[in-house]
Amino acid sequence: MKMRSILFALILVCALVRTSRAQVSSEQLDHATRSPQNWLTYSGDYSGRRYSELQQINTANVSRLAPAWVFQSEVAGKFEATPLVIDGVMYFTSPDDHGYAVDARTGRVIWRYDRSLPSRVIACCGRVNRGFAALGDKLFLATLDAHVVALDAKTGSVLWDVEAADYRLGHSFTLAPLVVKDKVIVGISGGEYGIRGFVDAYDTNSGKRAWRFYTVPGTGEAGNETWAGDSWKRGGAPAWITGSYDPDLNLIYWTTGNPSPSDDPSVRKGDNLYSNCVVALDADTGKLRWHFQFTPADAHDWDATEVPVLLDLNIDGKPRKLLAHANRNGFFYLLDRTDGKFLLAKPFAHINWANEVGPDGRPRLLPAATPSKEGTVVCPAAAGATNWMSPTFSPQTGLLYVVTREQCDIFTALPQPFHPGHPYLGSVYYKPVENKPWGALRALDPATGEIKWEFKYVSAPWSGALSTAGGLVFAGDMEGYLIAFDARTGKDLWHFQTGAPIIAGPMSFSLDQKQYVVIASGDAVVAFKLPD
Amino acid sequence: MRERNLRRRSKIIRLLDFMGPFTLALTIILILSIARSAAAQETKNPLAGNAKAAQEGASQFRINCALCHGLHAQGGSRGPDLTRGVWNHGGSDAELFRTITQGVSGTLMPANDISDAETWEIIAYLRSVAPAKLKKAPGDPKTGEKLFFGDANCALCHMVRGKGGRIGPDLSRVGSARSPEYLAAKIRDPNRALAAGLMQPGMEWPLDYQTVTVVTRDGQSITGVLRNEDSFSIQFMDQAENLRLYLKNDLQKVTYEQKTLMPAFGDDILDDAQLRDLVAYLDGLRGEVAQK
Numbered sequence: 001m002k003m004r005s006i007l008f009a010l011i012l013v014c015a016l017v018r019t020s021r022a023q024v025s026s027e028q029l030d031h032a033t034r035s036p037q038n039w040l041t042y043s044g045d046y047s048g049r050r051y052s053e054l055q056q057i058n059t060a061n062v063s064r065l066a067p068a069w070v071f072q073s074e075v076a077g078k079f080e081a082t083p084l085v086i087d088g089v090m091y092f093t094s095p096d097d098h099g100y101a102v103d104a105r106t107g108r109v110i111w112r113y114d115r116s117l118p119s120r121v122i123a124c125c126g127r128v129n130r131g132f133a134a135l136g137d138k139l140f141l142a143t144l145d146a147h148v149v150a151l152d153a154k155t156g157s158v159l160w161d162v163e164a165a166d167y168r169l170g171h172s173f174t175l176a177p178l179v180v181k182d183k184v185i186v187g188i189s190g191g192e193y194g195i196r197g198f199v200d201a202y203d204t205n206s207g208k209r210a211w212r213f214y215t216v217p218g219t220g221e222a223g224n225e226t227w228a229g230d231s232w233k234r235g236g237a238p239a240w241i242t243g244s245y246d247p248d249l250n251l252i253y254w255t256t257g258n259p260s261p262s263d264d265p266s267v268r269k270g271d272n273l274y275s276n277c278v279v280a281l282d283a284d285t286g287k288l289r290w291h292f293q294f295t296p297a298d299a300h301d302w303d304a305t306e307v308p309v310l311l312d313l314n315i316d317g318k319p320r321k322l323l324a325h326a327n328r329n330g331f332f333y334l335l336d337r338t339d340g341k342f343l344l345a346k347p348f349a350h351i352n353w354a355n356e357v358g359p360d361g362r363p364r365l366l367p368a369a370t371p372s373k374e375g376t377v378v379c380p381a382a383a384g385a386t387n388w389m390s391p392t393f394s395p396q397t398g399l400l401y402v403v404t405r406e407q408c409d410i411f412t413a414l415p416q417p418f419h420p421g422h423p424y425l426g427s428v429y430y431k432p433v434e435n436k437p438w439g440a441l442r443a444l445d446p447a448t449g450e451i452k453w454e455f456k457y458v459s460a461p462w463s464g465a466l467s468t469a470g471g472l473v474f475a476g477d478m479e480g481y482l483i484a485f486d487a488r489t490g491k492d493l494w495h496f497q498t499g500a501p502i503i504a505g506p507m508s509f510s511l512d513q514k515q516y517v518v519i520a521s522g523d524a525v526v527a528f529k530l531p532d
Numbered sequence: 533m534r535e536r537n538l539r540r541r542s543k544i545i546r547l548l549d550f551m552g553p554f555t556l557a558l559t560i561i562l563i564l565s566i567a568r569s570a571a572a573q574e575t576k577n578p579l580a581g582n583a584k585a586a587q588e589g590a591s592q593f594r595i596n597c598a599l600c601h602g603l604h605a606q607g608g609s610r611g612p613d614l615t616r617g618v619w620n621h622g623g624s625d626a627e628l629f630r631t632i633t634q635g636v637s638g639t640l641m642p643a644n645d646i647s648d649a650e651t652w653e654i655i656a657y658l659r660s661v662a663p664a665k666l667k668k669a670p671g672d673p674k675t676g677e678k679l680f681f682g683d684a685n686c687a688l689c690h691m692v693r694g695k696g697g698r699i700g701p702d703l704s705r706v707g708s709a710r711s712p713e714y715l716a717a718k719i720r721d722p723n724r725a726l727a728a729g730l731m732q733p734g735m736e737w738p739l740d741y742q743t744v745t746v747v748t749r750d751g752q753s754i755t756g757v758l759r760n761e762d763s764f765s766i767q768f769m770d771q772a773e774n775l776r777l778y779l780k781n782d783l784q785k786v787t788y789e790q791k792t793l794m795p796a797f798g799d800d801i802l803d804d805a806q807l808r809d810l811v812a813y814l815d816g817l818r819g820e821v822a823q824k
Contacts, residue, residue, distance in 0.1 A: 120645075412603065414594055428594045428603070436742075436790075458761055479762030495764060 023086050023153055024134045026181055030247045037510045039085045041242075042131055042176035043390060044466075044507065047310040048244035048253075050392040051467050052508035056515035057530060058470030062484045062494045064530055068516060069107035071525040073098070078503045079520040081131040082176065082390075082464070084139075085509035090518075091153065092525060093129040093176075097143045101156060104511050107527065111156035113141075121145050122170045122421055124192040130242070130504075131176035133184060135204050140184045142173030148186055148202055160207030164188065169420050170195050175242050180252060180283045183210050187239025187254055191303065194234035194260040194424035199243075199252075199279075201286055211286030215239055215256045215274045223273035231268035234418055236260030237275035241305045241388045246321070249338060251280045251289060253310070253323060257303030261418075263371050263382070263411060264299070264426025271296040276304045278325060280340060290340035292361060294327045299370050300353070300411060301382040301425075302328040309393050309400060310337060313447050324446045326391055326402040328384025331357055332449040346449030348442055349385035349404050353378055371411035371427040381409035381437070382429045383460070390464030390505040392473060397487045399443040399452060401473050405460035407437035441465060441475050443490060453490035455483075464505025466517070474517055476502025482519045482526070498526055575626035579652045580659065589657030592650050600640065605661055610640050612709035617662040620708040620819060628655050669712040669815035671805075676813025679806055686810075689794065692817060698773050699757055700741065700794060705819030712811045719807060722794040743793050744768050746778060747785040757793060 024040055032038070032045035036053040043050050057065060073079070077095025084091045090104040099113035121127065121144040132139040138159060139151045145167040150159040164186065165171035170193025178185045183201040191197070197215035202208065216235035217223035224232055236259050243254035259268055259275035276295040279288055295302045309324040315334075323337040330351035334344040345357035353369035369378050389403045409429035418424050431437070439457040444450065463476030472493070473485045478501040484494040500522025508517050517528045579585035593605060600611030607613030612620070621631045621641075632651050635643035644651075680686045687696035690703045706715070717724060742758040746766065756770035766786060767777050771793070780786065802810065 414591065416591060423595055425595075428598060430598070430603070456763075458763055477763060481762060481764065483763070492763075 023137050026135070029135070029179060036508075037085075038087065039083065039507045039509050040134060041084070041178065042082050042133070043242065043244070043307055046178075046180075046245040046247065047393075048307040048390075049309055049311070049395075049467075050307075050390045050464065050505060050507075051394055051469075053469045054508050054510055054515045055469040055471075056510070056513075057468065057472065057508075057517060059472060059486050059493060061530060062470070062472055065484065065494050065496070065517070065528050066531050067496070068527045068529045070527075071100075071102055071107040071109075073100070073523045073525070075523055077523075078126045078128050079523060079525075080128045080174075080504050081520055082505045082507050083518055083520070083525060084132055084134055085507075085511075086134060086153070088511050089153075090509075090525075091132050091134065091139055092520070093131050093141060094523075095127050095129065097127075097129050097141065099132065099139070099141055099151060099156060101153070102525075104509065104516070104527075107525070113151055113156040113158075115141075115143060115149075117143070117145055118167065121167055121172060122193060123172045123174065123189065124423075125174075128174050129176075130174060133177040133179045135179040135182075135184070138204060140177045140179065140204070142175060142177050142186045144172045144174070146171040146173055146188070148173070148177070148184065148200070148207070150184075150204065150207060162202065162207045162209070164200055164209075165195075165198075169193070170422075173240075175240055178242050178245065178252070179204065180245050183283075185243065185252060185254075187241070187243070187256075189238050189240040189257075191236040191238040191240075191257040191260055191262060192423050192425060193421060194236060194418050195238065196233060196235055197237035197239050197256060197275075199239045199254050199281065199286065213279070213281055213286040213288065215277075215279070217273065226270040226273045228267070228269040234260055234424065235268065235272060235275065236262070236424075237272070237277075238303070240303070241307060244308045244310050244323075245283065246310055246337060249321070250283045251337070252283050253308040253337065254279055254281060255304040255306060255308060255325070257305055258298050258301045261416060261424045261426030262298070262301040263429070264413065264415060265297045265370075267415075267426070269297075272298070276302060276329075278304060278308055278323065278335070278340075280337070292333075292335055292340045292342065294325075294331070294333065295329045296362065299427075300329075300378055300409075301429075302380075302384055303387075304328065305388045306386055307390050309391055309446075311393055311395075311400075311446060313398075315343065315447065322446070324391075324393070324400055326386050326400075326404075326444070328380070328387060329353070329363070330380045330385035331363070332402070332444055332446075333357075334446060334449070344449060348402055348444060348449065348451065350379050350406055350408075351385070352408075371413040371429075373413050375410040375412040375430075377408055377410050377432055377435075379408035380405065381407040381431075382411070383407065383409075387462065389462055389503075390466075392465040392467040393446070394467035394473070394487050396467075396469055396471065397443075398445070399487065400446045401465045401467060401475070401487075402442050402444055403461050403463065403465055403475060404440045404442050404454075405437065406439055407460050408432055408435050439477075441473070441485065441490070443473075443487075455485060455490050455492060461502075463502040463519075466506040466508060468508055468517075470515075474506040474508075474519075476504070476506065476519055476521065478502070480521065482506065482517075482521070482528075484517075496526075496528070498522065498524070500524075575624075575629065577625040577629075577652050577655050577659075579649075579656045580625070582656055583660075585653045586656040586660040589650075589653035589655070589660075592646070592654050593657050596644060596646055596650075597654065605658065607710060607714065613711050613714065614658055615661045616711055617664060617666045618708045618818070620705065625655060628658065669808075669812045671808030671810075671812030673809070673813040673816045675806075676809035676811065679802075679810050680813055684797070684802060684806070684810060699769060699771060703814060704817055707815045707817040708819060710814075712815050715811045715814050716807055719797045719802070719810065720799075721796055723791045723796075741792055743789040743791060745787045745789070746776070746783050748778075748783060751784075755793070758788075 097115035215237035259272035342361035354363035465475040498521035504520035602608040689700035
């Protein structure tokens with residue numbers, strides 16, 4: 001009798017598990033900011049705004065913010081991930097593509113996924129990973145050896161693991177994937193190695209590839225004529241930062257990187273589509289609906305690699321669906337996201353390579369900004385006036401906060417032959433001695449590009465920014481501080497020294513009626529809350 | 533399995549007892565020295581004298597080394613001039629290979645994860661730009677040393693082998709890092725930018741030896757050499773070698789000067805002959821440890 005009741009209980013438990021609701025539904029992802037206790041995507045929601053509706057931590061009390069816990073990964077490298085939080089469990093990745101699930105209340109590990117990478121993955125800028133995407137009970141990870149992996153969110157077990165491309169040829173993934181409906185979207189890295197870039201979509205259940213969009217069109221395809229000869233074959237145009245998505249328009253917005261070789265346009269004469277673009281892709285088919293190119297025939301490695309921010313504003317009295325983008329080339333752009341129409345461009349940093357962007361959306365070049373044998377001083381530097389670090393848009397203030405790098409480089413031409421899997425840059429660049437890099441967090445009016453306030457950093461930053469309904473903006477600096485700013489004025493209201501340069505974006509969640517702000521720094525993830 | 537290992541180990545211990553520690557030490561030294569000389573003799577650059585390899589090495593150098601050693605290997609803000617044939621960590625092919633691939637502890641030279649072929653190409657390139665034999669700097673180093681610690685007052689700010697000041701860079705190994713021409717030019721005009729490091733995405737460093745002046749709340753003005761700073765605090769060494777550590781909130785003003793505290797030594801202070809002697813002294817500084 002006793003035996004039978006245990007058996008019955010077991011069956012009941014299994015049945016309950018079977019019918020338990022998926023952790024993250026597609027509908028939840030469509031309206032991610034409605035559940036601000038969670039952080040469901042890399043940017044917090046599909047709009048790329050990195051905005052939290054939580055307001056327990058606010059301008060009045062942020063000065064009392066204190067660490068709640070610190071998680072030490074003990075993995076060296078640049079910790080670039082933005083954690084996800086789903087119902088009290090935090091998920092993040094470390095350098096070398098290891099994955100973790102931790103108790104969001106304490107930072108204690110629930111499971112760990114160890115990625116065994118080849119010893120020589122080819123990644124230009126560190127063995128980094130920027131985090132997971134989630135759907136249902138699954139987490140998705142894109143790896144340095146160019147695989148896409150699905151894990152069981154409850155156990156960390158591998159559900160599927162597919163190879164997207166050959167890592168030995170310079171392909172890698174560093175981004176956090178984006179889940180759209182039943183597909184997981186990823187974009188390849190490798191613009192330093194003459195790969196041919198692409199954005200891929202995989203079926204979340206089977207891992208089967210649903211579509212691929214090559215960011216460099218092949219023979220016979222529109223845009224192929226913008227590449228001299230067969231230069232398109234090694235044309236680069238990687239797609240290495242997470243895109244945004246508009247469920248109403250069913251469009252995915254993905255930015256693309258530099259053409260290869262990054263600084264030598266002479267071997268790839270033409271505009272080099274779709275390098276340095278934002279492309280709008282049909283979410284179901286991956287078909288190109290429109291594109292906008294920020295830097296045609298690039299000579300300075302200016303990937304368009306910043307998360308596109310989707311926002312709706314009145315322009316000339318009419319409500320418009322917009323895409324805001326601060327570009328590595330130093331211009332802030334505003335586009336109509338329904339059709340890609342160019343509306344506005346204005347510099348947000350010091351530039352010396354172009355006068356302005358014309359009404360056709362093309363930059364009006366200033367002479368002598370091309371890399372030369374003797375070296376040419378160009379501002380912004382190769383790393384750009386901004387880079388992959390996330391901007392944030394606060395609907396509360398209506399301001400877009402852009403992490404800005406003020407820096408120039410001397411570009412020196414170095415024609416280079418192409419060897420698969422080897423650097424293919426076409427120049428080297430170095431810092432003018434008299435030019436000390438610095439940076440700023442700048443608040444822009446997205447309707448005009450006008451700078452409303454700035455906070456100066458002593459060196460050029462690599463940290464993303466988060467805005468909250470508490471009237472705050474959080475961002476880190478290279479000196480190790482996480483700083484809380486008054487979103488309206490830019491006044492620094494609180495800072496904490498984390499002990500390592502911050503090269504990640506902050507996020508926020510809540511648990512037990514307590515709001516947390518979280519940042520990765522050094523080998524660690526640090527969570528802050530107000531004292532009890 | 534484990535038991536067998538234990539048994540084998542005890543055999544070795546018995547052998548050790550038999551040989552005695554002295555014999556053992558001798559044997560080890562003998563084996564090591566044979567192994568080392570064999571390695572040094574055997575490892576030669578397979579690409580030595582290959583002009584094409586040297587050219588390929590120049591590209592590899594620009595990508596991997598120029599960040600610190602400068603575009604043309606003539607020294608950067610962080611790395612020594614490599615065109616002089618001075619090899620502080622060994623100048624044989626094998627030693628250069630080791631320096632490149634394994635780095636040098638206690639210096640900024642890191643281990644480099646590049647292939648053997650690429651390493652040999654870089655060495656071929658370095659051989660093509662460095663003279664086989666070092667030219668000796670003209671001038672009298674003895675007189676130069678007297679000037680350094682005497683009339684020229686260099687030692688007020690610079691240290692050599694533990695003697696001197698702390699405001700400026702320690703010059704104990706400057707002769708292996710910089711050419712005599714560089715040193716002479718830098719003494720005459722210290723603000724001239726002579727070395728160019730390269731930048732890599734994601735890597736930034738503050739300017740070395742930047743001059744900073746702060747004004748405290750009570751109106752005191754203090755000048756020194758910046759050690760570190762951030763948005764909220766600043767750390768510098770004043771001219772009396774005191775470390776000054778402030779929160780910026782406690783300061784009225786912070787001013788940076790894009791020039792060094794080092795004065796220019798024109799020929800009214802140091803004539804050409806004296807300059808030659810001083811440079812000859814500096815050229816001889818190769819990082820030897822102080823003799824007691």
